[in-house]
Amino acid sequence: MLTKPDTLSYALAVSAQQPHTFDVSVTIPSHQTDTLTLTLPAWIPGSYMIRDFARNITALAATTADGNIVSSTKTDKQTWQINAGGQAVTVNYSVYAYDLSVRSAFINDEYAFCNGTSVFLKVSGMDDVPCTLTLTKPAHKPAWQIETSMPNLEDRDNTLHFQCEDYDELIDHPIFIGECSRLVFTENGVEFVMLFSGTTDIDIDRVCRDLAPVCRHHMRLFGDPQPVERYVFMTLLSDTGFGGLEHRSSTALLFPRFDLPLNGDPLEKTDAYITFLSLCSHELFHTWHVKRIKPDVMVKPDLLSETYTEQLWIYEGFTSFYDDLTLARVGLITPEKYLDIVAQNNSRLLVNAGRFKQSAAQSSFDAWTRFYKQDASATNQIVSYYTKGGIIALGLDLLIREQSNHKHSLDDVMRVLWTDYGREIKGTPDEVITTICQHHFNIDVSDYLNDVVYHTRDVPLDALLHTMGVTQQLRQKVQFDDKGGRATSDKRINRAFGAVMKNLETGVLIQVVRENTPAAKAGLQVNDKLLAVEDYVVTSPLVQRMLDATSKKTLKLLVLREGRVVTLELPVTEAEYEVCQFTITDTDKFQRWLNTNG
Secondary structure (H helix, E strand, O other): OOOOOOOEEEEEEEEEOOOOEEEEEEEEOOOOOOEEEEEOOOOEOOEOOOOOHHHHEEEEEEEEOOOOEEOEEEEEOOEEEEEOOOOOEEEEEEEEOEOOOOOOEEEOOOEEEEOHHHHOOEEOOOOOOOEEEEEEOOOOOOOOEEEEOOOEEEEEOOEEEEEEOOHHHHOOOOEEEEOEEEEEEEEOOEEEEEEEEOOOOEOHHHHHHHHHHHHHHHHHHHOOOOOOOEEEEEEEEEOOOOEEEEEOOEEEEEEEHHHOOEOOOOOOOOHHHHHHHHHHHHHHHOOOEOOOEOEHHHOOOOOOOOOOOOOHHHHHHHHHHHHHHHHHHOOOOOHHHHHHHHHHHHHHHHOOHHHHOOOHHHHHHHHHOOOOOOOOOHHHHOOOOOHHHHHHHHHHHHHHHHHOOOOOOHHHHHHHHHHHHHOOOOOEOOOHHHHHHHHHHOOOOHHHHHHHHHOOOOOOHHHHHHHHOEEEEEEOOOOOOOOOOOOOOOOOOOEOOOEEEEEOOOOEEEEEEOOOOHHHHHOOOOOOEEEEEOOEEOOHHHHHHHHHHOOOOEEEEEEEEOOEEEEEEEEOOEOOOOEEEEEEOOHHHHHHHHOOOO
16 A cells, blocks of 8 residues: 655755756655656657657666665666655656756757656656745756746745646646746736746847737636736747747747847848747647647547547647737737638648548548558658647637527637536547537537547638638649738749749758659659759749749759659649738728637
């Protein structure tokens, strides 16, 4: 029989910036069992891939309170057994931290960052035991700050102490220790903290002003009482990285530093900055929709192995619908800009042949392998539950409005999800959306969801967009990297190619080849280096220019493939109408749709 201790005491300190090491310990009071089992999660909720965080534990030793060494045995890749004989024991270990991402742990000369899943061992059988945490910043870095959304007990010198209800809470608060800029603002009684790592001169006042109405929108949509009293936007600045991961009262973000507004920059919003605001909107929305409203199997998932669900299209898809919609609703972007973003998302879906082969439900279920471990065939074999899920949400909103004579919308579905499932974290069954629409609004959406979620049919936007006073048109690209939305020129690309390219010092690198396109028919492969077209060294714009200008039926390609020179023939065909744009045809109707108040 295992008698649980009153508290598990964890401690974390930055051991060294080089070689990027955390010192971690957990102290377990006396207990009535001879052997303790400790494990580290293999994955982190919100990122559905086995990452084997335990591989970064580089040393582990256990001692009793009087300093005697206790034997420890590693039994598999992420499990240790400690033969403590019931005595109080402290387990000390080191964690290598050099993964610059929102999922793991990272230390450099500016800061240290970690998620609990990467650093805190779990004591088996003590899941519900309260945990304390002591965080210590390096003594030689007195200016470094400590930030986490964990409840704070006390501060003392370079050390902070925190309290969590149990292990699940302990690992759901990312930790930042380092140089940063930081600003606090309050909305509807909730304190929001915006943090940027390092010393880049970010216009943090502007960012907070822009995010304040986004926070108000989400809180108003779901209603009082709010699930958090304090929320942290924890942003790691990098050169080119990008990412976001939700937590119960914070988010960890990774973003290119110079894509954000600096002090003194003009006030217009760049596309990159709009992307950052959308990312913040997305992750904050997850505070309700993922962290509390969640699939039934994710209420208490096994973090040692995969947990499968077909519902990710509801969670990431619906959130992808609301992240940009919120920016338009609160006036951070124009209605036209919002529709351009939706058109780009739909264009990304339409050029993806994988949407005919994998359903949104299958994409959700296979997130662990096919979505998170994409290979060269991905664009032709799979569909994104983010992208298609967002378009499914748009179609569902329009269908609900149409069938209810505009009495209801997807906003109402979100509120029911929150009140019926989120507030008490009950977990949703697969058919939850159909059930809510039928029971609460007397609307049958089963045929629609069967077509677009469980089969591979496209969302019938052309038949639904009239509800919001908008039409969709397919058009040819105006330039090689045209992503869709309003055309920026009257010029059109005349000839199809069918591959995504990246410029090299000489020639271009083939990154994606879409099936049934000229590039595929020519035999181009991912990672080919296309050196020349018709014996002329090319860049990606020149490839398109030569295609559009030629009167030939084929063009000769010179390709370097795995050290061999290969000659291919590219068929010359007319460009497809493959990207879409949206046009507002009824301004009043669109404004009524857009301004539905959460």
